[in-house]
Each structure stands twice: as structure tokens, then as C-alpha cells.
Amino acid sequence: MTGPIVVTCHRCAGTTVTEGPCGCLNGGNRLLVTDDPVPREAYRECRMCGGSGRVATACHTCGQRGRQRAQIVLTVANVDTGAVASTSVEPGTVAPVPDIGGGWRLRLGPLVCELAATVGAATWSDVWGRPDGELDVSLPRDWRPDLPLERWRALEAAAIAAQAGEGWHLYLGRSIAAPPVDPERRLGELCAVADLLCLDLVVEARRNRTEDQLYWNIRYDVPGARVPARPRLDATSLALAATAATVLRAIGGISARGLTAPAHYLHQAGESVPVRAHVNLDELERRVVADCTDLRTGLTLPGAQAIWRDGRWWHTSLRVTGHVESLSEQQTGQIVRRVTPVLERGWEPPAPTWLGEPIEYSPCPDCDPGSRLRACLCTLGGSPVDADCGSCGGAGVRALALPCHTCGDSHRIHSGVVVTITDLGRRVEHLRWRAGEVVPSPQVATHPNGKPLVQLPDRYRLDAEAGRIGVRPEDLTELDGGWPVDQDLREGLVTLHRSDVDGLTQFVARAGRGHPGARLLVLTAPPDVPSLAELVRLAVGLGLGLVVTLRDNRINAADPTRVHGISWHVEFTPADPPTVTIDPPTRPSLAAAVAYSLEYLETALAEEVPTDPAQPIPAPQCAEPTTIEDPERLIRRLAARHGGEQVSVHFGVNECHVYLREQDDLRPLATGRDVIAAFAALGVISESSTGQAPGD
Numbered sequence: 001m002t003g004p005i006v007v008t009c010h011r012c013a014g015t016t017v018t019e020g021p022c023g024c025l026n027g028g029n030r031l032l033v034t035d036d037p038v039p040r041e042a043y044r045e046c047r048m049c050g051g052s053g054r055v056a057t058a059c060h061t062c063g064q065r066g067r068q069r070a071q072i073v074l075t076v077a078n079v080d081t082g083a084v085a086s087t088s089v090e091p092g093t094v095a096p097v098p099d100i101g102g103g104w105r106l107r108l109g110p111l112v113c114e115l116a117a118t119v120g121a122a123t124w125s126d127v128w129g130r131p132d133g134e135l136d137v138s139l140p141r142d143w144r145p146d147l148p149l150e151r152w153r154a155l156e157a158a159a160i161a162a163q164a165g166e167g168w169h170l171y172l173g174r175s176i177a178a179p180p181v182d183p184e185r186r187l188g189e190l191c192a193v194a195d196l197l198c199l200d201l202v203v204e205a206r207r208n209r210t211e212d213q214l215y216w217n218i219r220y221d222v223p224g225a226r227v228p229a230r231p232r233l234d235a236t237s238l239a240l241a242a243t244a245a246t247v248l249r250a251i252g253g254i255s256a257r258g259l260t261a262p263a264h265y266l267h268q269a270g271e272s273v274p275v276r277a278h279v280n281l282d283e284l285e286r287r288v289v290a291d292c293t294d295l296r297t298g299l300t301l302p303g304a305q306a307i308w309r310d311g312r313w314w315h316t317s318l319r320v321t322g323h324v325e326s327l328s329e330q331q332t333g334q335i336v337r338r339v340t341p342v343l344e345r346g347w348e349p350p351a352p353t354w355l356g357e358p359i360e361y362s363p364c365p366d367c368d369p370g371s372r373l374r375a376c377l378c379t380l381g382g383s384p385v386d387a388d389c390g391s392c393g394g395a396g397v398r399a400l401a402l403p404c405h406t407c408g409d410s411h412r413i414h415s416g417v418v419v420t421i422t423d424l425g426r427r428v429e430h431l432r433w434r435a436g437e438v439v440p441s442p443q444v445a446t447h448p449n450g451k452p453l454v455q456l457p458d459r460y461r462l463d464a465e466a467g468r469i470g471v472r473p474e475d476l477t478e479l480d481g482g483w484p485v486d487q488d489l490r491e492g493l494v495t496l497h498r499s500d501v502d503g504l505t506q507f508v509a510r511a512g513r514g515h516p517g518a519r520l521l522v523l524t525a526p527p528d529v530p531s532l533a534e535l536v537r538l539a540v541g542l543g544l545g546l547v548v549t550l551r552d553n554r555i556n557a558a559d560p561t562r563v564h565g566i567s568w569h570v571e572f573t574p575a576d577p578p579t580v581t582i583d584p585p586t587r588p589s590l591a592a593a594v595a596y597s598l599e600y601l602e603t604a605l606a607e608e609v610p611t612d613p614a615q616p617i618p619a620p621q622c623a624e625p626t627t628i629e630d631p632e633r634l635i636r637r638l639a640a641r642h643g644g645e646q647v648s649v650h651f652g653v654n655e656c657h658v659y660l661r662e663q664d665d666l667r668p669l670a671t672g673r674d675v676i677a678a679f680a681a682l683g684v685i686s687e688s689s690t691g692q693a694p695g696d
Contacts, residue, residue, distance in 0.1 A: 004071040004616045005091060005157045009062035016064040019056045022049035024332040033336045047333040062613075069613035070157035072135070073168045074108065075620060076115035076124055077538055079530050080175040082625030083119035084541035087111055088616070089137075091156040096139055104145075106137040106159070112171060118623075121173025127602045137163045166606045167617050170542070172598075183242035184281045187218075191277035191308045193247050194220060196428050197420055197521065198266050198354045201250070201308040203238065205288050206231060206318075207300065214292065214303075216241035220251045222517040223309070223352060224261040227318060227343040238285040247424055248479070251521070255480045258516025259410040265356035266418055266430045277308070284313065291317045302341070307349055314349035359518050361412040367404035369411045374400040380497070408514020415505070417512035419520045421465060421476075427524075429469065433460060435505040445561045447495060453560055454503045456492035462522065463490040471524040474565060474588035479521035482595075484588050493560055526591040533630035535570070535594055536651045541622035544604055545573040546597075546651045549585045550635050555643040566639070568593035572604035575653045582648050582659070582666065590632060631675045638684055651675065658682065 008014040024043035027033030031045070042053035049055045058064050075086040087093070089108060096104040112135075116124050143155045187203075194201035199220045206215055215233035218241050232253075235241040284306055291304030294317070303318040322342040327335055366375035376392035379385055385396040392398040403409040419431040441454040458464040462485060463473035476485040488494070489511060494503040512518040530538065532548065539546040549569040556562040567585035570593040587593040609617050631649065638658070639647045646661035656678040659666040672678030 002616075003614050004069050005153075006067050006613050007070055007154075007157050007161045009059060009066055009068050010158060010162045011061040012059035012066060014066040016059055016062070016066045017056050018059045019054055022046060022053050022055040022332065023330065024049065024334060025053055027330075027332075027334050027336065031334055033330075033334050035339065043332055043334055045333055048331055063611070065611075065613060067613045068161035069164065069167060069617070070161040071167060071617055072108070072137075072160060072164045073617045073619050074111055074115060074135070074171075075168065075542070076112060076119055076121055076171045076173050077541060078119040078121045078173045078175060079534060079538060081120060082534065082537035082541050082622065084538075084620050084622040084625075085115045085118040086619035086621060087115060088619045089160065091153040091160065096143070096145070096156075099138065103141055104139045104143055106139065106156070108135040108137065116171070116173055119173060120175055121171075122175060122177035124171040124173035126169065126171050127599075135163075135169060166602075167609050168605045170601070170605055181243045183239045184279050185276075186245060187242045187279045187281065187284075188276045190218065190242075190245060190247065190250060191279065193424060194308050195277075195311065196424075197422060198268060198352070198430065199251075199254075200225075200352075203241075203284065203288065203306040203308075204231065204303060204318075205238075205292055205305075206233060206303040207292060208233070214289065218242060218245045218250050219257075220254055222254070222258040222261045222519060223264075223355060225254075225258040225516065226260065227345065228257055229324075229340050229343070238288070239281055242281065248482075251479050253480065254521075255408075255514060255516050258519075259408070259514070260412075261517040263359035263361065263412075263414055263416070263512075263518035264418075265359060265416065265432055265434075267354050267356050268430055277311070287315055291315055302343055305345065309349055310352050310354075316349070317346040318343045319346050359414050359416040359418075361414045361518075364404060364407035364411045364413055366406040367409070367411060372399045372401065373397050374402075374404050375406070377405065380405070403514060406513070410514065413509050414512040414518040415508065417508050417515070417518045417520055419462070419511065419522060421462070421469070421522045421524060422479075423471075423525045424523065425525075427469065429465065431459075431465065433504075433508050433511060435502075435508045437504060439504055441494070441503040444493075445559065447561055452496045454494050454496060455560065456494065456504060456507060458492075460504070460507065461490065461492035464492075466490075466524065469524070472526075472589070475524060475526045475591070477523050477592065479523045480516075482523075482527075482592075484592060485522060487563060487565070491560070526589060527595040529591050529594040529598065531630060532570075532590060532594065532632045533628045535597070536631065537625050537628045539572055539651060540628075540653055541620060541625055542605075543575055543618055543620045543653060544608065545575045545653070547571045547573050547582055547648055548631070548635060548651070549582055549646060549648040550639040551585050551646045552636070552639040552643050554640075566636075570594050570597040572597055572601050573650070574604075574608060582646075582661070584646060584661075628674075629676065634675060634679050634684060638679065638682065641684075649675065649678075 012018045022042060024046040025040050028038035029041050029043050042049060042051050044051040062068050070090060072089040073086055077084045094106045097107055099105045137159050139159050140155050190201055200223055202219050202221050204217045208215055216235050216238050217231045217233055234244055288304045288306050292301050294301055301317050301319060305316050307314045320341045321344045324340045324342055326338050330336055376389060376396055376398050378389040379396050385394060387394040407413060415435040417433050419433060420428060422428040439457055441456050443452045444455045445453040447453060462476055466473045466476060473490050477483060478485060494507045496503060511520055536546055551567045553564045556564040565588060568587045568590050569583055569585035587596060635649055642660060648659040650657040655671060655673060656675045657671050658669040658678050660669050670678045670681040672681055
């Protein structure tokens with residue numbers, strides 16, 4: 001393949017820097033910037049432009065190289081089969097077609113469809129879930145079919161370079177297409193999950209003031225949660241919002257929305273089979289839209305909601321009840337004053353029947369609700385202030401952007417918590433943990449700093465609960481965010497920071513920290529991800545490497561002060577052996593580590609794009625993927641040999657490398673043409689076998 005056409009960067013004209021209007025122009029020549037209209041002029045005391053109104057910045061479009069590559073590589077990879085097909089879009093690859101709004105454009109969607117057919121993918125999407133992305137290339141207005149060929153190609157090259165972005169666009173496909181989403185059925189399923197989890201399902205229409213357009217948002221909330229000032233606006237119709245909604249998407253951010261909601265115990269202990277609600281989508285949408293107008297005055301309101309609670313819909317409008325003022329300093333040196341309206345429901349539905357007695361709380365002693373002042377970490381656990389602390393200088397408090405480590409910014413220490421354990425399908429358990437009960441909590445260890453570590457009975461151990469319902473403790477994750485449930489919560493372990501507070505009280509306060517209405521929502525189902533063998537095959541097909549890291553901490557099982565169990569880390573890398581330190585393993589299950597690696601696959605692709613625009617982006621092809629034996633069992637066996645140490649296996653295109661971390665260095669253990677050869681060189685298996693250890 002010859003080198004791509006290289007054009008001068010359209011943004012900086014080859015100078016590697018761009019000059020544009022300074023941000024201070026938006027606020028005018030004043031220190032305090034408000035929403036009041038002022039003439040568009042430079043701030044004379046501006047720290048960025050010095051009052052000139054113009055500022056030069058490094059050009060990020062070309063990476064300060066002054067040149068751009070006129071090439072876009074489209075790749076479709078079938079995750080089920082490992083087949084990979086790519087095409088390189090350059091000037092002349094695609095015939096321009098007339099644009100509806102006038103002018104001409106290059107349609108790249110049909111190319112993606114052809115690649116998908118080549119690899120046998122019935123459905124595909126990019127990292128954002130879009131089937132074709134936004135890859136159409138608009139040609140300059142002066143492009144015409146009758147231009148001389150040289151001018152024709154030059155204008156195409158400039159348009160492709162301007163639209164390329166990172167240059168490599170990957171679509172992951174599956175051999176069998178999922179059935180189309182019925183928005184009414186999807187919304188009914190979301191209602192059933194709301195009943196299962198004892199949550200509100202909120203369907204909200206919010207008016208965009210600049211466009212006078214209603215946008216829709218579907219989310220879960222705990223009863224009593226505040227109306228968010230800036231919700232995620234998903235779609236311009238309820239049908240589109242319901243089609244895009246999933247349980248995990250709707251529940252995302254529920255902790256932040258419900259931090260200050262009143263906490264209650266639940267009457268239900270759990271259900272087994274949720275009942276899907278019947279939803280008339282058109283009727284529901286018309287009612288919510290009608291509630292966006294005040295019937296008495298005819299004035300438009302900022303929005304309206306339909307709330308699914310207790311098996312029926314409750315309708316209410318949203319009204320402005322006040323304003324919140326915030327001040328923030330800008331890089332220009334100006335202070336921006338923003339006034340955000342506070343919205344509340346015009347009418348509050350009756351409390352749900354499943355809501356029990358209130359959970360008591362006390363104010364958090366370590367944060368100030370009116371500021372960002374937080375207790376310094378040097379005072380954690382009631383320790384005296386460190387006069388030589390480098391963070392607070394002996395003050396004991398400091399301004400922090402992070403949430404309070406004691407309450408998670410709820411400003412409350414709850415005396416109880418409701419733990420909801422669910423698979424989001426047919427099972428849910430609501431556990432009530434309440435401080436003040438007398439429970440046996442024997443001391444099981446002592447930390448190096450002298451603080452005792454106690455363990456609570458089985459009813460406060462999520463791993464025991466997981467065993468009772470037949471799921472793996474390592475698959476327990478928080479529904480909001482997907483973070484693994486930490487070891488102390490799973491095993492009922494409490495470090496006694498204060499001698500005057502019992503272990504259960506400290507444990508309950510820790511369990512409810514930062515969760516909505518003192519509700520800890522736990523998912524038992526592992527993520528639906530490819531197997532490790534399929535992931536290795538995908539990486540090889542794309543011309544990438546894959547690092548799998550494992551630490552077997554089961555040798556620490558008798559020491560509750562140390563991490564035990566098995567920890568994983570999976571990451572896509574360049575195909576060559578790694579030359580940098582590999583991240584330590586933090587995920588308790590392989591499935592969770594694989595899901596994490598797929599989230600950052602786009603980052604690995606961007607790193608594979610050559611920095612020199614004269615070098616072409618590789619277009620990987622893999623029509624007949626080779627069969628790859630699942631290496632999980634082999635890696636587990638090797639990690640067991642090196643208990644407590646970090647073992648890393650780097651799968652490259654033509655070689656497999658095995659490493660052992662020794663302090664801060666990676667020591668090579670073996671190299672082979674594949675995982676079988678590499679592990680045979682270590683004596684873990686015989687090369688003639690299919691993963692069997694000598695003597696198995």
C-alpha cells in the first residue's frame with residue numbers, strides 16, 4: 001500500500017497553532033459575568049489574551065504537526081467468529097452523491113454494511129452504540145463533478161482529512177441480530193423492574209428553552225429524590241427514548257440524584273417473578289405533553305412527569321420554585337455567575353405502599369454542606385489532627401472536589417441500610433441492616449496500626465447471601481456504576497476506628513455511604529461479554545495485543561486484613577511486547593475485566609494510528625480466524641504457582657509473552673509462538689497436549 005495523501009491542516013493552515021477569539025469576549029469587559037446582555041468586547045484584565053480579544057492555542061486537530069492524513073479506515077469485526085474486514089477510504093474510493101440540502105457528500109454507511117456482510121455480522125455498532133456513526137463526509141461547496149481530476153481529488157482529500165478524527169473507526173458485530181425493540185414492551189419491562197426493586201420509574205419531558213422543544217428522559221429514582229437541574233435528555237419523542245432505554249441506563253446516576261432523599265426501610269422481603277405492565281405509549285405521551293402547559297393561565301411550564309409507582313402512573317407538572325446561584329472563576333480571571341432554576345413537582349404522588357418506617361440519621365461530622373470543606377484524611381477514624389500534614393497544614397480540614405469520604409456528600413450518617421440484591425430478571429432480595437442490634441462480632445485480626453478488625457454474622461455478609469441464592473460472590477457489583485462490591489462488605493468485616501461505636505453501627509454507616517436513600521443496589525448477574533479466547537481472537541484479528549493479568553491471593557485467605565480471592569485485569573495494547581508497566585489487577589472476575597477492556601478499546605485503536613501522517617493507517621483483514629484455545633485455565637494455574645504475585649500474559653499477533661511482576665519491574669518468564677508454546681516452556685503443560693499439565 002502506498003502512502004496516503006497528506007494535506008495541510010485545515011484548522012491551523014500548517015502553522016501548528018490556531019488563533020481565535022478569546023473566551024472573555026462572551027462576558028464582555030467586566031469582572032463579574034452574568035446573563036445580562038453586554039457588548040461583545042474583550043475583558044481588559046484578561047489573563048489569556050491581555051485584553052486583545054485574540055488568543056493562540058496549540059492545534060489539536062493535527063496534533064501540532066501542521067499536516068493531516070486524508071484516510072479513514074472502516075473496520076467491522078464479528079465478535080462471534082473473529083472475522084475482520086476493513087476498507088480504506090481515500091480520495092476516489094467512494095463516488096460522491098448529491099446532498100439533500102445542496103452540495104455533495106461521500107456516503108460511508110453502505111461501506112460499513114458491505115464489510116458487515118463480508119464477516120457475517122447481522123448487527124453491529126460502534127463504541128457509542130450507533131450502527132454507522134456519523135461518518136458521511138461533506139464535500140466543499142466548490143466541489144463539482146465537472147472539475148478537473150486533480151482539483152476534484154484535492155477537494156476530496158481536504159474533506160476526508162477534516163472529517164477523519166482519529167482515522168480508524170471500529171464496529172463490533174454479532175452473527176445473530178437481536179429482535180427489534182418495541183418501545184411499549186420496553187417501557188412495560190422497565191415498569192416491572194421498578195416494581196421488583198421498589199423504585200420509581202420516572203418518564204419526564206423537559207423543555208429546552210433555546211429551542212422551545214420537549215426532550216424526554218426515562219430514569220429510576222428513589223421516592224423523594226429531587227428533580228435534577230440538568231437531566232440527561234435522550235430523545236425528542238417518548239418512543240425514541242423508550243427504544244434507547246435499558247435498565248442499567250435508566251438506573252445510572254441514581255445515587256447522585258437520591259443522595260438527600262429521605263431513607264426508609266421496605267415492607268417487602270422480595271419477589272420472584274415481576275409482572276410486565278401494559279403501556280399505551282401514545283396516551284402516556286399526550287398526557288405528559290399536556291401537563292407541560294398550565295391549564296389555568298395557558299403558560300408553558302418547564303416540563304412534566306409520569307411516575308410509575310404502586311402499579312400505576314401518577315402525573316404531575318414541573319414548576320420553578322426558586323433559584324440557585326453559583327460563582328466560578330474562569331481562566332480569563334473573570335467570575336461567572338450562573339443562576340439555575342430549582343424545579344419541583346406541582347403535585348406529589350402518595351407514598352408507595354412498600355415504603356416502611358424512616359431510617360434515622362445524624363449529621364455528618366466531617367463535611368460542611370455549604371462549602372467544599374472536608375475533614376482531612378489525616379483525621380480519618382477519629383485520629384487526632386496531624387500538625388505536620390502536607391494536605392491540611394495541621395488545620396484538620398481542607399477544600400476538596402471529591403465527595404466526603406465519610407458520607408459520600410449526603411451529609412448524613414444513616415443508622416440503617418436496605419441492601420437490594422437482584423439479577424434484574426426473576427429474583428430480588430431486600431435485606432434490612434439496622435444499627436443498634438446486639439450481634440456477635442468477634443475480633444478476627446489486628447491492623448498494623450493497632451486497630452481491631454471484627455467480623456459480623458452471616459446475615460451481614462453478602463458472600464454468604466450470594467452462596468444461598470446460588471451466585472458467585474465475585475460477580476456482585478453495584479447497579480449504579482458497575483463497581484465491584486468491596487471485600488469488607490462481602491465478608492462482613494469492620495475496622496473499629498472508634499472504640500465508643502460498635503462494629504455493626506460502623507458497618508451500616510459504611511454500607512449506606514453515598515447511596516440513594518440508604519439503598520445499596522447490588523447486581524448478581526455477570527456482564528454479557530465474549531470469552532477470553534474470543535477476546536484474544538478479536539485482538540489478533542485487529543492487529544492488536546491483549547494483556548491478561550492475574551493475581552491469585554487465595555494464599556491470604558486466613559488473613560482478613562489482606563486482599564484475598566482472585567483479581568483480574570484485561571487490556572488491549574499494541575501488538576508488540578509491552579514496554580511500560582502493566583496496570584495491576586483490580587477486578588474480582590474475568591467477565592468484569594473483559595467488560596472494562598471493551599470500554600477502552602477505542603483508546604487502543606487510537607494509539608495504533610501512526611503519528612506520522614505520511615504513514616498509512618493499517619486496515620486489518622482476517623477472513624478465516626484461527627482457533628484459539630481458551631487460556632483462562634492455564635493462566636489460573638500459573639498464577640496459583642506464583643501465589644500473591646502478579647502474572648501477566650501478553651498475546652501478540654505472532655508471539656505470546658509471559659511476565660512476572662517483581663516489585664516495580666516486569667520479569668520475562670517465557671516466550672512462544674502461542675500460549676501453548678509459552679506455557680510449555682514454563683513446564684505448566686506439555687506442548688503436545690491441549691492444555692493438560694504433566695501428570696493430569
